[in-house]
Amino acid sequence: MRIAIMGSGGVGGYAGAWLQQAGQDVVFIARGAHLQAMRDDGLRIEHPQRPLHLPRVAATDDPAGVGPVDLVIFAVKLFDTDSAAQAMAPLVGPGTRVLTLQNGIDSASMIRSHLGPSSIVFSGVIYVSAVIDRPGVIRSPGGMNTIVSDRADGDPVMAELEKAAAGLDGLSVKLSDDAAQTVWEKFIVLASLAGATALLRARMGAILGHPETRAFQRQLIDEAIAVGGASGVPVRAGLADEAMGRFATMPPSIRSSMAEDLERGNRLELHWLSGRVHALGAELGVPTPAHTAVYRGLVLFEGGRVAPG
Numbered sequence: 001m002r003i004a005i006m007g008s009g010g011v012g013g014y015a016g017a018w019l020q021q022a023g024q025d026v027v028f029i030a031r032g033a034h035l036q037a038m039r040d041d042g043l044r045i046e047h048p049q050r051p052l053h054l055p056r057v058a059a060t061d062d063p064a065g066v067g068p069v070d071l072v073i074f075a076v077k078l079f080d081t082d083s084a085a086q087a088m089a090p091l092v093g094p095g096t097r098v099l100t101l102q103n104g105i106d107s108a109s110m111i112r113s114h115l116g117p118s119s120i121v122f123s124g125v126i127y128v129s130a131v132i133d134r135p136g137v138i139r140s141p142g143g144m145n146t147i148v149s150d151r152a153d154g155d156p157v158m159a160e161l162e163k164a165a166a167g168l169d170g171l172s173v174k175l176s177d178d179a180a181q182t183v184w185e186k187f188i189v190l191a192s193l194a195g196a197t198a199l200l201r202a203r204m205g206a207i208l209g210h211p212e213t214r215a216f217q218r219q220l221i222d223e224a225i226a227v228g229g230a231s232g233v234p235v236r237a238g239l240a241d242e243a244m245g246r247f248a249t250m251p252p253s254i255r256s257s258m259a260e261d262l263e264r265g266n267r268l269e270l271h272w273l274s275g276r277v278h279a280l281g282a283e284l285g286v287p288t289p290a291h292t293a294v295y296r297g298l299v300l301f302e303g304g305r306v307a308p309g
Contacts, residue, residue, distance in 0.1 A: 010130035012075030018171035037136025068093025085114035104272035124149030125186035150179035191273040192220035194256035195294035205252025230284040265305030
């Protein structure tokens with residue numbers, strides 16, 4: 001199967017590397033120093049239990065030179081969705097499937113608005129902590145490494161993706177009959193994780209280790225669940241307890257990519273995470289004081305590092 005990774009950062013690079021390891025024909029769409037490093041030295045995954053080095057990878061910044069593929073894994077940051085969706089048009093033919101693994105709840109509709117109503121775009125989520133540590137190197141501290149996506153009535157490309165990942169140590173793919181609910185539940189958990197680790201400038205072990213910050217983390221989850229319920233999403237009972245339990249089993253060093261971006265002075269996905277909970281809460285009449293605090297506390301940094309003065 002020919003697969004293009006649109007956005008070869010932490011998430012896209014991690015998933016693409018393991019799919020190439022599984023024998024798939026993968027091309028990485030990247031840019032800048034990261035692209036050059038992949039061309040020169042391949043792609044490396046630094047992981048405490050499952051390190052991986054691919055000495056040769058196909059990498060380019062020109063989707064037109066690649067042409068239509070079987071599957072595009074769309075993994076750019078949310079603020080790059082519109083420009084990336086336009087740029088990937090040469091990758092999309094009549095039989096191409098697009099699987100978005102972006103954060104948030106809006107990406108599939110944003111992508112379809114550029115590719116047209118006949119495009120085949122599936123929503124999915126990926127549970128992994130992975131960031132670009134340096135050009136050509138993806139760092140993951142461990143934990144989960146699973147893609148969950150729409151079964152799509154037995155779509156052959158999605159079935160082949162699930163089959164391709166079978167037996168891999170570093171990546172699994174599960175197809176779901178209710179991917180929309182899965183996307184919302186990931187949004188609830190991620191917006192809360194990102195909000196706490198970014199606003200508090202702390203890792204999960206420290207947050208859970210103090211009663212006040214632990215309570216703040218739980219409040220973020222509860223608020224997002226309330227907004228989901230008011231939006232008509234059938235959120236599973238017990239999700240909040242499950243999420244807190246999952247956080248407790250993560251490596252203590254875990255933090256969100258938004259917290260990493262904040263530290264590095266990069267743009268933030270704030271608008272589509274806590275900002276989205278805040279906006280939906282205001283629209284639906286659901287109080288969201290914790291997510292509102294996250295949004296207001298970080299909004300000055302949304303576009304990147306703020307110059308002093």
